Amino acid sequence: MTEDVRVRFAPAPTGYMHIGNLHTALFNWLFARKMGGAMILRIEDTDELRSTSDALEVIYQGLKWIGLDWDEGPDVGGEYGPYVQSERLDIYHEYLDQLIGGERAYECFCTPEELEERRQVMRARGIPPKYDGRCAALSDDEREELRAAGRKSCIRFRVEEGGTTLIRDIIQGEVTYDNALIGDPVIVKTSGFPTYHFACVVDDHLMRITHVIRAVEHLPNTQIHMQLQAALGFEPPAYAHLPLILGEDRTKLSKRHGAVAVTDYEQQGFLPEAMFNFLVLLGWSPGDEREVMSREEILSSFSLEACDSSPSVFDVQKAEWMNGEYMKLMAPEVIAERLLPLLQEARLMEDSPSAERWEWLVQVVDLMRERTRLLTTFVSWGQYFFTDDYEYENRARKKWLSREEIPERLELLADRLQLLATWDHQSIETAVRGLAEESGVSAAKVIHPCRAAITGTTIGPSLFHLMELLDQEDAIGRLRGTAELARAGKLAAEPEDE
Ligand code: GLU
Secondary structure, eight states: OOOOOEEEEOOOOSSOOBHHHHHHHHHHHHHHHHHTOEEEEOBOOOOTTTOOHHHHHHHHHHHHHHTOOOSBBTTTBOTTOOOBGGGOHHHHHHHHHHHHHTTSEEEEOOOHHHHHHHHHHHHHTTOOOOOOOTTTTOOHHHHHHHHHTTOOOEEEEOOOSSSEEEEEETTTEEEEEEGGGOOOOEEEOTTSOBOHHHHHHHHHHHTTOOEEEEEGGGHHHHHHHHHHHHHHTOOOOEEEEEOOEEOTTSSBOOGGGSOOBHHHHHHTTOOHHHHHHHHHTSSBOOSSSOOSOOHHHHHHHOOSTTBOSSOEEOOHHHHHHHHHHHHHHSOHHHHHHHHHHHHHHTTSSOSSOOHHHHHHHHHHHHHHGGGOSSTHHHHTTTGGGTOSOOOOOHHHIIIIITSTTHHHHHHHHHHHHHTOSSOSHHHHHHHHHHHHHHHTSOTHHHHHHHHHHHHSSSOOSOHHHHHHTSOHHHHHHHHHHHHHHHHTTTTOOOOOOO
C-alpha cells in the first residue's frame, strides 16, 4: 500500500510573488491532484523582519489567479496546523531541546562582525568560507562567562564532519555532497526564531509531507535538511527539485529581465489559463508535440519523472503566443470577465455595466480575440471601441487621412450612413460599397479611410462588423469629426525617423 501523497507549497511572505514561486506551486498542485493527494500551503515567515501581511495577500491572490486550490493552509485550516511558522515557535523549541540533549546543537556567541572577519580571512586564503566551529566545544563555564559579558547567542546544528550526503532526487537524479564543505548552520536565531532549515525540516515531518517539490536552488539545502532529519530520527520525504528558470539571455530569471512578479503578468493582460499552460511547459512536456493543453489533459499526462533536469527558458514571446491561442479557444464571456477589470481601471467601462452593455462587451471580445494576444490590447489598440478620444496613428494619417480627397469622401459616407434605417454590418457594407461605386473608386479606397477615421488605425477586424458594434450616430460623428480635422490640416503625418 502506498502512503497518501502530501505535498506543500511553502512560500516566504517577503516582497512580491515571483513567477518561479508560482511555477513551484503549480507543480506541487499538479502532483497532488494527479495522485489524489493533499496540497498544503505553509507560510514560512521565519524572516521576521521582512515578512509582511501584504506579501501574504499577494501569495493568496497569485495562487487564486491561476486557479490553484489547497486542502490545508492558514486560511482553510487542517489537521496539522498551524500552517504559519511564526505560530509554531513552541514546537521548534521542543525539537531543539532534543538536538541539544543529543549534543547535535550548541550555542554560538560569535557576533556578525567576527564571523565576517573570519570569512574574509578564509576567502583571502582561497578557502570556501564556512563557520569554523569556534563555539562547538565551549565548556559550560565558558558559555556562562560569555552570557555574563552580555553576549547574545544563536543555536547551531552540528553537521557530520566527514563523508558525503547522497540525495536521490526524482528529477535531478543522484546528487552527492561532500560533508566537509558545509559549516554548522544556525538553526535558531538570537531572536529565538528558527531559521528556514530547521523549521522546514520539523514541519515537513510533522505535516507528514511525502514529497518535497521545490526549485533546484534549494538542492544544496537538502544536504543540511537530510542531516537534520537523521539527527531527529525523521524519515526523509522524497525530493524532486524543479529545473532552473532562465531569462532569454540564459541567466537565472530575475528582475533584470523585466517582469517577474506574478501580478505583472496579470496586469499585462495574460489569461491565467494560458499562464498555467505556459508555466507547466517550463520543465515538463507530455512527451509529444502537444503544447496547448487543457488542465485535464495536462493532469492526465503529468508525472514528476517526466520533468526535465536541465534549465528552461522563460520566453515571453512564447507566453504571448500561448495567450493568443487561449484567446481563440476560450469562451468570449470568460475572456470578457477577465478583461472588464482592466477596462474599468483604464476608465473605459463603467463600474457596473448593464446587461445590454455586458452583451456588447462580449461581442467586442468575440470580434477582436482572433487577432489579440493580450487582454491589454483591448485597452490600447482597441480603445476606439470604448472611447471617442482615440489617437490617429501616424500610419493612418500618412496612408489615408492626409490625402486631399479624404474629407469629402468621409462626409459623403457619413451622409449615406445617416440614411440607414437598420444599423447592421450588411447595411453598412452596402452603403460603403455603393459610395465606392458611385465615386468610381475601388471599395478599398472607401474602406481604408473609413477605418482610419473611425478607429485611428489601419488594421483591425472586419470594418463592417466593428462599425455595427459602434453606435450609428457615434460612427457618423467620427467620420465628420475626422473630415473636419483633416480639412483643417490637423491630421498631417509626422515625419518618420529612420
Ligand atoms: N520558504 C522557502 C522558499 O520560499 C521554501 C523552500 C522549500 O520549499 O523548502 O523558497
